[in-house]
Amino acid sequence: MGSKQKFWYSSPEQQGSPEQQGSPEQQGSPEQQGRSWLFKYPQPNTGEHWAEKIAAEIAGLLRIPHAKVELAEFQGKRGSVTESFARGGRELIHGNQMLARVIHGYDPGRKFHQSSHTLANIWQVMGRVFAESEGARRAKLRISEYLVLDALIGNTDRHHENWGLLRRRLKDRWKGFVAPTFDHASSLGRELRDERRDGLMAENRVGDYAERGRGALYWSEDEQRGPSPLELVRRAFHEHPSFFRPALAKLEKLDNYTVAELVDRVPTEWMSPSARRFAMALMGSNLERLQELCR
Numbered sequence: 001m002g003s004k005q006k007f008w009y010s011s012p013e014q015q016g017s018p019e020q021q022g023s024p025e026q027q028g029s030p031e032q033q034g035r036s037w038l039f040k041y042p043q044p045n046t047g048e049h050w051a052e053k054i055a056a057e058i059a060g061l062l063r064i065p066h067a068k069v070e071l072a073e074f075q076g077k078r079g080s081v082t083e084s085f086a087r088g089g090r091e092l093i094h095g096n097q098m099l100a101r102v103i104h105g106y107d108p109g110r111k112f113h114q115s116s117h118t119l120a121n122i123w124q125v126m127g128r129v130f131a132e133s134e135g136a137r138r139a140k141l142r143i144s145e146y147l148v149l150d151a152l153i154g155n156t157d158r159h160h161e162n163w164g165l166l167r168r169r170l171k172d173r174w175k176g177f178v179a180p181t182f183d184h185a186s187s188l189g190r191e192l193r194d195e196r197r198d199g200l201m202a203e204n205r206v207g208d209y210a211e212r213g214r215g216a217l218y219w220s221e222d223e224q225r226g227p228s229p230l231e232l233v234r235r236a237f238h239e240h241p242s243f244f245r246p247a248l249a250k251l252e253k254l255d256n257y258t259v260a261e262l263v264d265r266v267p268t269e270w271m272s273p274s275a276r277r278f279a280m281a282l283m284g285s286n287l288e289r290l291q292e293l294c295r
C-alpha cells in the first residue's frame, strides 16, 4: 500500500527502534510478535518524516484520534515510524474498498485523478456501512475532523487509501469505527527547498501557497482537480455545518504560540530554520482562515 519505501517491523516492547530489531528479514511475521511499527523513508530532499511527526502531534493537541508517530533512524537513514492501530483483532478497511462496494462504477485501483473520491460519496458509504444512524453520524464527524486537520497542516494527500475504518468481528456482527488518521507526510511544505520557503515568506505569499495546493479529495465528480484542503473545508462547512462546525471548534484550543512550541521540539539537525519558520507560518495562516469561517 502507498507509494513510498517502507517496512513493517515488530517491537516486543511498547516502543522500540528498528536498530534494535535487526533487519526485517530476520524476524517472523510482525503480527506474531509485539507491537507492529511501520518505518517510512522520506522522499529524498523532503521533510516527510518531520511533517509526519508534527502532524501527529498537532492531531494530539486537537484531540483528534491519530496514529502514533516517532522520528526514527534505520541503518543511518532518517525516517519516521508509526505504530499499527490494526491490532487486537481489528482490521483496516480502506476508503477505496468501501467506495467500490457502495458507489456504482468506482475504480478502487485508480491512483490519480480519482474524482469520484468526493465527500458526498464518502457520506454515502457511511450511511451504508453503519447499521445505526448514530454510527454513521459519529463517523462523519470524525472524518470532518480529519479534513479540518488536513486544512490546518496543508495535507494534500487524503486519497482513498489514506483513511479507512477499523472493524472487528463480534459473535454475530462487525463492530467498526473510523480508523485513527494516518499518513500526513505530504503536508507542512515538506517538498519545498529553503530558498522557496524564504521567498514565499518574504513576499507574504504563504497563504497563496496553501490555496494553490490540490487535495486528493474532490468536491464534485465533474471537477478536473481537487480543491485545496482549505477550500474543501470552506465548501463542506457551508454544506454540512452540523459536522464541520464542531470539527472547526477543535481549533479553538490552538494558537500560534502553541504551534511554534510544538514545531520547535523537532531536533535541530532534522529540520532547517527555514522549514520550521515556514511550517509555523503555514499553520498560522491556515488557522486564521479556518477560524474566520466560524465568525
Ligand SMILES: Nc1ncnc2c1ncn2[C@@H]1O[C@H](COP(=O)(O)OP(=O)(O)O)[C@@H](O)[C@H]1O
Residues within 6 Å of the ligand: 001, 002, 003, 004, 005, 006, 038, 040, 067, 068, 082, 083, 084, 085, 086, 092, 161, 162, 182, 183, 184, 185
Ligand atoms: N499506524 C498504522 N496502523 C495500521 N496501518 C497503517 C498505519 N499507517 C499506515 N498503515 C497502512 O500502511 C499503508 C501505507 O502507509 P502510509 O503511511 O499511507 O504510507 P505511504 O506514505 O507510502 O502512503 C496505509 O495505506 C495503511 O494501509
Ligand SMILES: [Mg+2]
Residues within 6 Å of the ligand: 001, 002, 003, 161, 162, 183
Ligand atoms: Mg498512504
